[in-house]
Amino acid sequence: MSVNRCTLVGNLGKDPELRYTPSGDAVATFSIATSERFKSKDGKQQEKTEWHNIVVWRQLAEICGKYLAKGKMVYIEGKIQTRSYEKDGQTRYVTEIVADQMQMLGGKPEGSQGAAQGATKGSSGGEWSPNVKSESAVFDSGGDVPF
Secondary structure: OOOOOOOEEEEEEOEEEEOOOOOOOEEEEEEEEEEEEOOOOOOOOEEEEEEEEEEEEEEHHHEEEHHOOOOEEEEEEEEEEEEEEEEEEEEEEEEEEEEEEEEEOOOOOOOOHHHOOOEEEEOOOOOOEEEOOOOOOOOOOOOOOOO
């Protein structure tokens, strides 16, 4: 048995880019940053940031495109996937998280109607997020990348 599951909490590096495949499926792509703080051997405080490419499909992609924005904190859950493509005669590889769950963290967005838009309070009572899950989407490009 094997498990390919990834959980991330981080901040968006840019607004999601929402596109549609020729068959009409929505796909959103964005990156999030996760940071860790630690003390170096000489006792100085250090911070290391990792960037993660996120891909979201179908209804969840449309929700991400509508509600997420640069700088917002988000919880992402999905699987790690590596794909390759050709560019300028060279094979390039991309590792990304194909998300099937997303939760917005932080305060309620300005102008939001909360429950009227399907929102729920987080367990801490101070977090706002739509209660969102998506069926696991498998990306099989068949050699063609839709973006």
